[in-house]
Amino acid sequence: MKKIFTLAAALCLVSIGFAQYTMEDRIYDYIDDYKDLAMQEMELYGVPASITLAQAIYASQAGSNDLVRECHNHFAIMCHTQEWKGDTYYRPADKNHENCYRKYATDAESYRDHSLFLSTRSRYVKLFYYPITDYKSWAQGLLEAGFSGNPKYADTLVSIIEKYYLMHYDRKVAQKLGDTTALRAMDKPQPERTGNTPTTPVASKPAVTQEPAPAPKPEVAKPVEQPKPVEQPKVVEQPKAEPVAQKPTEPAKTETPKSATKADTMEVNGIQVIVEKPEKKKAEQQKQKAEPQKAEPQKAEPQQPSQPATAKEQLPEKVNGLNVFVLDPYTVPYKSAYYPYTSRPVYENNKTKFILARAGDTYQKLATALQLTEKNLRLYNDVYDGSEPIEDEVIYLEQKSTKSSIPYHTLQEGDTYRYIAQRYGIQLKILIKRNSGNINSYGVGDQICIGCN
Numbered sequence: 001m002k003k004i005f006t007l008a009a010a011l012c013l014v015s016i017g018f019a020q021y022t023m024e025d026r027i028y029d030y031i032d033d034y035k036d037l038a039m040q041e042m043e044l045y046g047v048p049a050s051i052t053l054a055q056a057i058y059a060s061q062a063g064s065n066d067l068v069r070e071c072h073n074h075f076a077i078m079c080h081t082q083e084w085k086g087d088t089y090y091r092p093a094d095k096n097h098e099n100c101y102r103k104y105a106t107d108a109e110s111y112r113d114h115s116l117f118l119s120t121r122s123r124y125v126k127l128f129y130y131p132i133t134d135y136k137s138w139a140q141g142l143l144e145a146g147f148s149g150n151p152k153y154a155d156t157l158v159s160i161i162e163k164y165y166l167m168h169y170d171r172k173v174a175q176k177l178g179d180t181t182a183l184r185a186m187d188k189p190q191p192e193r194t195g196n197t198p199t200t201p202v203a204s205k206p207a208v209t210q211e212p213a214p215a216p217k218p219e220v221a222k223p224v225e226q227p228k229p230v231e232q233p234k235v236v237e238q239p240k241a242e243p244v245a246q247k248p249t250e251p252a253k254t255e256t257p258k259s260a261t262k263a264d265t266m267e268v269n270g271i272q273v274i275v276e277k278p279e280k281k282k283a284e285q286q287k288q289k290a291e292p293q294k295a296e297p298q299k300a301e302p303q304q305p306s307q308p309a310t311a312k313e314q315l316p317e318k319v320n321g322l323n324v325f326v327l328d329p330y331t332v333p334y335k336s337a338y339y340p341y342t343s344r345p346v347y348e349n350n351k352t353k354f355i356l357a358r359a360g361d362t363y364q365k366l367a368t369a370l371q372l373t374e375k376n377l378r379l380y381n382d383v384y385d386g387s388e389p390i391e392d393e394v395i396y397l398e399q400k401s402t403k404s405s406i407p408y409h410t411l412q413e414g415d416t417y418r419y420i421a422q423r424y425g426i427q428l429k430i431l432i433k434r435n436s437g438n439i440n441s442y443g444v445g446d447q448i449c450i451g452c453n
Contacts, residue, residue, distance in 0.1 A: 023062065027164060030062040034074075035169055037111050042173045045115035046128055046433045049173060050135045050166035051142070052114065054157040066091060071103035074110045077117060078102070119429055122384035128432040129417075129439075132179065133170045133186035135161050181436055316412075316419060319390060323414040325422040326392040329356050339397055341371045346397070350404055350425030353397045357389035370397060382418045382428040400427045404451030411446045415439070424450050 031053060038049035038056075059076040060068045067073040071089040079088050079100035087103035104110045118124045123145045130137040139157040142148070150156070161167055167186070174182040316323035327333075329345075337348040344355045357366070363383065367374040378384070380396045389395055404426050409415075417439050421428040434449040435442075442448065 026062045026064060027057055030057060031164060031166070033063075034107070034111070037108060039169050039173050041111050041115045042132065042170070043177065045119050046132055046429075047115050047118055048132050048135050048138055049169040050161045051138045051157065052111065053166050053169070054135075054139075054160040055114070055142075056111075057160055058156060067101060068107075071101060072107050072110050073101050073104060074107065075114045075117075076101065077110075077113065122379065125382075125384065125428065125432075128429055131182040131185040131436045133167065133174055133182040135167055135170065179436065316414065316423075317390065317393075318414055321414055322416050323412070323419040324390060325394045325419055326390065327356060327394060329392055332356070339370075342369060349394070350401045352400045352425045354394050354425075355397065357391060357393045357395050359391045361391075361395075362388045366395060372397070382421055394422055396422075396425070400425050402427055402430050406450045407452045408447045409450050411439075411442055411444055411448055413444050415448075420448060420450070426450060 034053065034056065035049065038052040041047060041052060042049040056063075056074040060074045063074065067076055067089070071087070073089065079102055084102055089101045089103040090097045091099065091101075102110075102113065104113065118127065124141070124147075127138055127141045127145070130141070136154075136158055139154040139161075142157070143151075143154040147153070171183065171186060174186070317326040318324070332345070332347055334347040334349050337346045337353045339346040339353050339355075342355065346353055346355055348354070363377050363381075364374045366372075366389075367377045370377070377395070377397075380399055381389075400421065404424050406424055409420050409424065417428060417431055417435075420426075421431050431448075431450070434452070439448075
């Protein structure tokens with residue numbers, strides 16, 4: 001009997017132990033298992049780790065639903081069959097296969113696809129304007145962009161983040177990246193969400209950390225001022241000084257044997273000076289003509305490579321007060337490139353091919369002619385609305401670069417992140433990531449990081 005009671009007591013204790021494992025315990029375990037993966041994705045793609053973890057906890061029920069068990073899908077991301085080429089999963093209850101989910105080989109693949117899903121879609125681009133520690137604006141932005149149909153989705157994410165203190169992982173990544181702007185924004189008390197975040201701290205970033213570095217950079221424009229050596233008055237003054245010094249000396253040595261005494265007397269009257277000047281001028285002019293001919297190519301060579309950064313042809317065109325990157329088609333300061341699907345001149349900026357739009361061009365017409373999709377062409381040029389290109393506007397034919405040899409850009413009136421991305425041939429999301437905060441928080445004359453990181 002004692003053995004029976006002992007066994008029964010043990011079973012009771014085990015059952016009580018199982019009963020005590022609540023959803024909250026499961027969430028804590030899930031956070032421990034995936035926090036490092038979320039922070040890694042934040043460091044690489046700029047999606048706050050707190051947002052990533054909160055979305056995963058909400059969508060997967062802390063990793064307990066069938067999407068995680070069967071296909072490692074932690075975020076319930078649908079197939080979007082036009083773009084997803086991997087394995088798919090349909091829930092058993094979905095007999096008509098109406099809802100297709102992406103199937104991954106590992107949990108890490110699911111987290112990576114989540115980062116790419118947000119960072120490569122135009123409707124989420126505004127999220128990357130916020131500091132990486134501003135989880136409230138990110139949550140509201142996800143709701144407004146249509147990530148979830150639940151009207152309380154933003155509030156749910158925020159409550160998960162604050163209950164389990166997930167913003168702690170955002171701080172760790174910001175400290176590792178040295179993002180002082182994000183840390184300052186995190187330390188300040190945040191007002192209630194209205195869809196926009198306080199971005200005033202961002203304006204101090206270029207003033208504190210970026211102004212000393214770019215100070216010598218504007219001197220790149222000095223090669224343009226090199227025409228000054230051409231204005232050499234010395235060449236003109238030399239013939240004036242020569243006759244004065246040569247009047248008493250040159251006739252006695254050279255001209256007396258060749259000319260009669262009349263010539264000697266003419267020297268006194270200044271007549272020979274008139275005869276000698278043309279001869280000297282001809283010799284000097286020949287030398288002067290030869291010298292600039294040799295110097296001209298030397299002046300042109302250094303100017304050409306520096307043209308893309310300071311060329312006058314890069315002055316922007318304003319549309320509704322905002323700058324648009326256009327070029328003079330007759331003086332394009334970039335090297336030519338080859339693209340097989342067009343007879344138009346093709347150029348290359350920061351290793352990215354582009355053409356210039358002509359009057360009447362639309363993205364649909366250009367995409368058809370270039371054998372591209374209109375969606376991709378708009379994506380390459382960061383056009384997320386129905387607007388069309390203007391004449392001579394730069395149109396990129398492929399994804400822009402993630403790097404640039406130009407460290408900084410000085411803001412001018414009408415500049416936007418898109419204009420800067422187009423001008424330097426760098427991806428918009430990378431530009432936003434390097435300059436956390438809305439561009440409206442900067443002022444004319446501030447420095448924007450292009451390739452400084």
